Amino acid sequence: MVDDRLAKAQFAAWVGIVGNLALAGVKLLVGVVAKSQALIADSVHSASDVVGSVAVLIGLRAAERPPDEDHPYGHGKAESVSAIIVSVLLAVVGFEIGNSSIKSLFTPLEAPGFIAVWAAIGSMIVKEWMYRYKYNLGKKLKSQSLIANALEHRSDVFSSFAALIGIGGAIAGGWLGVPWMLYLDPAAGIFVSLLVLKMSYNILMESIHSTLDHVLHDDDTQELRQAILQVSGVTRIDSLRAREHGHYLIVDVKIGVNPHITVEEGHRIGKQVKHEIMEKFSEVRDVFVHINP
Incomplete structure (x- = not known):
């Protein structure tokens, strides 16, 4: 590609x-x-x-x-x-x-x-x-x-x-x-x-x-947000920043998960969020996921 x-x-x-x-x-x-x-x-x-x-x-x-x-x-x-x-x-x-x-x-x-x-x-x-x-x-x-x-x-x-x-x-x-x-x-x-x-x-x-690190406005990130919320285990999105880095995007997202799950389960959910975004949005080059309880 x-x-x-x-x-x-x-x-x-x-x-x-x-x-x-x-x-x-x-x-x-x-x-x-x-x-x-x-x-x-x-x-x-x-x-x-x-x-x-x-x-x-x-x-x-x-x-x-x-x-x-x-x-x-x-x-x-x-x-x-x-x-x-x-x-x-x-x-x-x-x-x-x-x-x-x-x-x-x-x-x-x-x-x-x-x-x-x-x-x-x-x-x-x-x-x-x-x-x-x-x-x-x-x-x-x-x-x-x-x-x-x-x-x-x-x-x-x-x-x-x-x-x-x-x-x-x-x-x-x-x-x-x-x-x-x-x-x-x-x-x-x-x-x-x-x-x-x-x-x-x-x-x-x-x-x-x-x-100067322009970020997409909320209206431009609706599809990204929907894809993240569809991942099993994600309860909310605390913040999402999609930065334009030339012709591609770098995504920083903080998601909320059940506070009673294990660290390993939280890590799995974070990996799944990154996988979903990278699969569905070809313009995204990398994703950084932070897990909040």
Whole structure:
């Protein structure tokens, strides 16, 4: 199960690496030839996604390492760390795109070539497919880093759309002889930078939230509670904490049992509780049971 999850997630990461390399190269080449600041900014965004996908790939491999003496709960949070790295990379790229676009506002401009329009449209189609593929797989595998990487692709869709509007407006301005419309191309680059920065902030906040030992709310643990209470000998649940540790859960539960049974019988009930949870909930990696009289 673990090996299958890792294989699917790694394949998705490689799809992102190869796809973004190809897109970044094509958009940069077309942007330079067509003299489109918006498309060049968009190519830088795609290039940053390559680094993000590499970070995700490393995080996925680290997260699946078995527990050791220093990390008895496993390495699941490595995915959250890689998601934070992705957010920081996005922020750096967002600032760089904005800076270069603002500078271009103060240089002589000319309408970009029409080929830039087709490059932006093609990028939107490819990126939307990559977003849907990775987002759905990330939800299925409960991989925060894959979902963060998918959101990177979605931000690229928006940035390519903004670039398309800016490029189209600048081209129209050249045809119509309206000089101010030429500034729509670098203006689109600035808009792209704002989108990237917003996406970076959202990913960072979600990743930090997950890293700080987030526990499931009571509504999300009802099935766990029902499974525990169905175990013979369990009279009540005194407390239950299901901690998110990357893509899996660590469960700490205190149960009440008959105070007149033997220690051995209480131990057997505790083992049965752990067995039931591990059998019924594949997302649970480990269970710690405390017996109360």
